[in-house]
Amino acid sequence: MSRALRAEDPRRIGPYRLHSRLGGGGMGQVYLGRSPGGRAVAVKVVRPELADDIGFRRRFATEVEAAGRVGGFYTAQVLDSDTEADPPWLATAYIPGPSLYEAVETHGPLPLDTVAALGAGLAEGLAAVHACRLVHRDLKPGNVILASDGPRLIDFGIARAMDATSYTQTRTVLGTAAFMSPEQAVGAPVGPPSDVFSLACVLTYAATGNSPFGTGRIEAVAFRVVHAEPDLSGVPHRLAPLLAACLAKAPEDRPGVAEVLERLTGGGADHPTLVLPPQVTTMVTLRETILVTDVLPPGRDTEAELRAALESRFLADLHLLTARRHAEAARRRLAAKDRAREREQAQRQEARREPKKDRPKSSGRSTPSGKKKSGSSGAKRFSASASAHRPPPVRSTRRPPPKTAPKPPASTAAKKEDESNSEYGWWLAIAAGIAVALYVFHEGFSVWVSQALNDGTDTLEAGDCVGHVPPEGDVEVPCWAAAADYTVLGLASAPPELEAGLIDYEAPHVCTGVTGWDASVDHALELGGYTVCVEVIE
Template sequence: MSSDRLKQLQPGDPKRVGQYRLLARLGAGGMGRVYLGRSQGGRTVAVKVIHPSFAEDPRFRRRFRQEVAAARRVGGFHTAHVVDADPEADPPWLVTEYIAGPSLQEAVDDHGALPEPSVAALGAGLAEGLTAIHAHDVIHRDLKPGNVLLATDGPRIIDFGIARALDGTSQTTRTSLVGTPGYMSPEQYRGREVGPASDVFCLAAVLAFAATGRRPFGEGPGEALGYRVVNEDPDLTGVPASLLPLVAAGLEKDPDDRPGVEEFLDRCSRLAAGRGLSLPTPVTTMIATRVAETDALTAPPEATKADFAEKAPLPQGPPHVPPQAPPWPQRPPAPPYPPPAPSGGPPAQTSFGIGAAAVVGALLIVAAIWFIADHKGRTAAAGSGIASATASPTSGAGSESPTSDPTSSADPTPTPDPSLEAFEAISAGDCLDAYMDPYEFDDWSEHLPSAVDCDRTDAYLRVTRVLDDDGGDCDAKALDGESTWSYVGGGKTIRLCLERQLRVGECFLGLKGSQKGRIAINNHGLMTSWGCDKSTVPKAFDYILQVTGLTNGDCPSDSRSWDFRGGNLCAKVT
C-alpha cells in the first residue's frame, strides 16, 4: 500500500474477527498482529489478534481477561478506548478505537524533534490520558513513542494496561522484560512492583524524545540501556529550559522522588497556555495523509439490490392487483473516488488550513483510485513475522466463501491456501531465499518461504526444525542469528525454526554499542542482509558490517569479533 502503516491483507490473514470485517494490516508487535477493521455499524477500529503462543498459556489468558475488563472501563480524553474483546477466542482478540494518524516515533523519525509549545501540549495530553488510566487502577507499563498516536485533535495513548497480561507468563519471562528498553523505569528493570510512578518515568522519557529526537539513555542493546537507566543520568541536552526541571524530576531513579502525573498535567498545561496540540506542518501533513488513506479504504460499498428493495417505494396498482415491485434499475457505475460535496455551501475548513485541506483532497483521490485498481484481481502472498504468526480465524471469522450467490445450495469448493501450501512444502534442512526486513522486525523480504539450493548466495536461511500443531519451541538464541517464521490458519500451526547462513564477504547491519567506539549486534541485524556497496542504513541501525570470518580462532586485524555459535563472528565496517 502507499502508506507504511496500512498494508494489504495477505491470503493467510483472517477476513473477519468476531463481528469485525478486516480491511488492512496495521502492524505487529510482541503480542500479535494488528488490523484495520470495520464494525457492523460502520465504525473504523483497530483489531489486535493475540499471538497463539501466548494464547496457549492459561496464565496469560487469565491476566488478559482481567486487564481487558479493567481497560474497557477507562474513559476520558487522549486514550484509544477499548470497545470489544474476546479473551476466550482462539486466538484471543481485542478491538480499540482506531486513530488515523502517525505515531510519535514515526513523526520524530521522519521530521525531527518537536518545538517547545508542541512538547508542552503533548505532555499535557499524555498526562491527562494517564490520569484517566490510573483512575481505574490500570498501569500502562509500556508507554513509549510508538504507543502515542498523533491525531487531528491531540495525542492518543494506545495499548494501556494490556502489557500487564504478559507478566508472570512463562512464555514472556523466559525471553524478555515487559516493556521497551530505554523507556522502562528502573523498577521494571529490577523486577519490582510498578505503580503510577513507573508510567511517570516513561512519560518523562517520551517527552525527552519528543523534544530532542533521541532517547534520554541513548541507543544500544537492551542490557546496556537497562544498565544506564538504573545507574546513569539521562542525557537531556536540548530539552527546553521550561520543561527541563519537570522532565529531569520524572526520570529520577527512586519512584518516590518523581512528581505525580497530576503535576505533569498542571505544569505542561500552563506552559501550553491551554492551547491544544499544534504540530509542525510536515507532521500535520502526515496526519492528513493517514486520514485520507483511511477514508479511501473505509469508504462504504455501493448499496446492494437488497438495500434498494427495502428503501424503494412499491407502486400502487388497481385495488384487485397486488402491488408489484419495479424491475431493478440499471445503476450508473460507481465513481472512482468519493463524490464531491454539494455545491452552494461554504468550503470545508480543517485545523490544518487550506494547504493541508488540498493535500487531503488530492490524497483521497489518489488513494481511492489506487485502492480500486489494486483490488481488481490482485493477489499477494502472505507474510509472517519473527515470533509473530499470521493470525488464525476466530470463531465466526473463518475465510469467506468464494461465491456471492446466497441461494446456491451446493457447498463451495474450498479455496486452496497458498500460504499453507508453501509452509507444508518446507522440511528441516531446506534453505530459504529470505532474510528479515531491516525496516520492520516482524516481516521478511519474501511473502512466503521458498526452498532453494543451499549453495546459492541468496540462500540466507537454513531450516533447522519444523514444528506442527503439537507445539514445541524453536529455542532461538538472542545473538546467534536464529528466529521463527510461523503460519497459523484454519486450525493448523506450522513453525519453521531458522538459522541465518552468514558467508564471508556478505554484509549485515549493526548498531552503536553502549561505550563510545564500540559496535553492537542484535538478532534483528544478524537476520538481515544489506548491500555492502550501500552508503545508507535503516534508522534502526548505524553500521554496515561485512563478514570476514567465522572461526574458532582469531579474527583478521582489520575486523572486530563477537561470540557467535560457540566461535567468533568476524566483521569489519564498510
C-alpha cells in the first residue's frame, strides 16, 4: 500500500522524483517514483548499513547487472541503477497492484482457478529468470504482485547479494523461512529446484492462507521445512498432487518449471486467465487510480481512507462538471430566447414601414366605362324636387382583408436550443454510465445502492445472488452488482439435530443433493431458516 513520504525520506533519487513509500525490507526502502518523462517506477534504495559493506556492493552490482538481462511478461523489468551511488539504488517497472500477501491477508484465500492461473504465470516468470542463469532465492507472497493483466515477480536474483552479510542474514531468514527450500535452510548450494519448492509454498498460501510448514520461531519453521511433511489440508484436490511433488525434500525429486507449467495449464497451449475476486480487483483499481490522480489520503493511508479520498474527489469533479453543464445550457437557452425576441420585433417594425397598398378609392359611384350618358327626355323628366331628395352616395367602408405574411422558417435560435438540449442529454447519459460503472465495479458504491434494492432473503431461489450489505448482513442483491458475492444453487433444509440440540456432523451435508454444489469449493449460508447452497462469484 502506498504511503506518503516521511520528513526524513529523500525527494529525488537519481533522475527520479519520489512520490510515496511502497514498503521496505531487509535490503532497503522502496519508493514510488516518476521518471522525467512521467513513467512510474519502483525505486529501491539500499540501507546505509549495507552500503558501507564493500562485499555487499560488489555482489549487488553483479546481481543487478544479471537481473537487467531478465525478460518475460511475468517479471518486473529492471530499468536503471547506480551501484556506485551513496546509497546504491535500483529502479524497476512499477506494477500497480497489491502483493499476494496483502490480498490474502485482507480478503482471504483465492479460488481454485485463480490459484492455477497464478501458478502458471509465476512458473513462466521463473523460466525467464532461470534462462538468464539466475535463481530467485526469495520467492514469497510479498514478492508476487497481482496486476490486472497477470502476476509479476519482483526482486529476482537480488537476494544473493545479501548472502554472507551478517547485518541482514537473520532478518532475511525471519521474513522468508516459511517459503524457503530445505537446501536454503541448511545453507547448501541452491538452483532452479529451490525456486520450484518456494513456488509450491506460495501457491499453498494462496489457496489456504497458510504456509505448508506453518509459522513460529525461525528454528522451528526451518526444522519443519527440512524434516517434516508439508501440511496440504485445505488445498483443492486438483492441485494437491502437483504441490506435493514440488515440495519433495530432495531437489532431484521435484518437477522442473516447464513440467509445472504444463500440469497447471492442463497441457494446453494457452494459459488460464487470471480472474481476481472482486475485492482484490478493487485493490488493483485503487493503485491504478493513484497513478493518474496522485491522490494520497492523510493519516495512516489505509484502503478505506484511500477509497474515501478517491470517491470524494470523483464526486466533487462530477458535481462541478454537472453544474457547469447546467449553467452553460441555461445561458444558451436565454440567449436563444433573446435573439428570437429581437428578430420578432424587427419583423414587426418592418411590417409597419411598408407602404399601404390595394386599398379602395374614396370617390363616389363611378360610371361604368363604355356607356354614354343618356341625353334622352326620360332623364330630363326628373324634377328638381326629386333630385333634392336623392340620398348622397354612401362611402364604402369595406376594406380588403389584410395580407397574411408567409410563415417564417424555423429560427436558428431554436435549432441551437435543440442542439444544446441534445448535448445536455449526452452529458446526462455519460454521468449515468459512470454511475452504472461504479455500481458494477466499485463494491462500496454498490453496497450503498444495494441497501435500497435488496428484498431480503424470503424470495431466494436458484439463480439469485447474495451479497453482504451492512447492516442487514447477507441479503439478495442484483447479480450484476459488485456487492454480489455468491450465486444461489439451491435451498435445503437445516441439518438434522440430535438430542440436546447437537448437530449430526457425520451425516452428509444437506447441500450434497443440490445440482452443481461441490463441498470442496462451494459454500452454504444459513438465511431465513434455510441452508442456502451457493457458489462463489469469481
